Amino acid sequence: MNILFVVDPLDSFKIYKDTTFSMMREAQRRGHRIWSCEPRHIGWRTGGKVQALVNELTLTGQPDAWYRIDSTPLRALAEFDAVLMRKDPPFDSEFFYATHLLEQAEREGAKVFNKPAALRDHPEKLAIMEFAQYTSPTLVTRSAAEVRAFHAEHQDIILKPLDGMGGMGIFRVKADGLNLGSIVETLNKDGAETIMVQRFVPEIVQGDKRILVIGGQPVPFSLARIPQGSEVRGNLAAGGKGVAQPLSARDREIAEALGPVLAARGLLLVGLDAIGDCLTEVNVTSPTCFQEITEQTGFDVPAMFIDALEAALAG
Structure with missing residues (x-):
């Protein structure tokens, strides 16, 4: 089986903890052929199929030079048995465009995991709102006034940007409300961007x-x-x-x-x-x-x- 991993640059991997690397290692152990490309390597020409400049990888088992590559000319994504979209967040415009290219590849016969449309339909913070019975009280808004009202109700809150990752931009405001106004201005860019606010869970x-x-x-x-x-x-x-x-x-x-x-x-x-x-x-x-x-x-x-x-x- 040929598996294409769509990833960040290979040299950015911390293989002692990287999940994508562990997937690659297990796939190779089973005898599957593994390939990689970055989202920037994917393209689509009029009248053709979605293609990418890909590298076939061999994992060496060494901690430093952990892979060898054999470069390959453009190949259609539909030629692979599976395409694994493993590009790290943030889900920015380029990630969004990549999902559309991958969805076109699906129409051409590629099997993409996770499904590109599902990636778009499940923003990682907003997705919890569908399952409110399992969440703490949550507010999604641009309004500073709504945030202040939420804080008055719950006293101890967490504020976060919707596009954050790795704990980036997370603030806690306790009952005293210290710096609440400044934090909201910073996160929502004076009302230009939507933020998430949740009751603090001790x-x-x-x-x-x-x-x-x-x-x-x-x-x-x-x-x-x-x-x-x-x-x-x-x-x-x-x-x-x-x-x-x-x-x-x-x-x-x-x-x-x-x-x-x-x-x-x-x-x-x-x-x-x-x-x-x-x-x-x-x-x-x-x-x-x-x-x-x-x-x-x-x-x-x-x-x-x-x-x-x-x-x-x-x-």
Whole structure:
């Protein structure tokens, strides 16, 4: 089987923790041929098929020079058995355009995971609003007045940009309202951009849990990303400590409720984020934490993913 990974530059990978690398390694272990390109390498010429400049990869097992490449002329994406869209956020205009090119490739016969239309339809923060029964009170708005009213009601709140990643731009405002006006102005650009506001969930001290759902089924362990020191953010990129743990009953309830729904929409891999009993994000672009969970628990997450991919292609 030939699998094309659409990724960030290979030299940016931190292979000791990178989830896409773990997928590639498992695919190669099974004898599949692996290929890569970046979104900027994808193009579409009038009257032709969506194509890309691709590299066939061989993983070397070495920590530094971890791959060898054989460059290949333009190839149609539909020639591959599977195309895995693993470009990291943010979901900006270029990501948006890439989903349209990948959707055209689908029309030409490519099998793309996660499905491009589903990537567009599930903005990672806004997607939780469909599943309000599992979230803490949340407001999405441009209005500073609405944010102030929400703060007056809930007293302790979190504010975040809709296009943030890795904990970027997250602020906590407690009951005293200190700097609320300045924070709102900074985040919503004086009303030009939409932001998300949520009631603070104190269980963050126990970790911001990443719950992986593959082919509609939950991985039995989450990765709790625990804030360190005085930090309110648990994101690993913000210095959080990742601790794998069995799913709680509530974690499993959320995963089993959302998993089949999202899988039916073409989302083979989803990363649900939860704090305490509350769903906080639905990550669909390039969910991570495969290696951390596998190393700490022995449960082979990459193998579960490639099993699901093979089953999806067989179906």
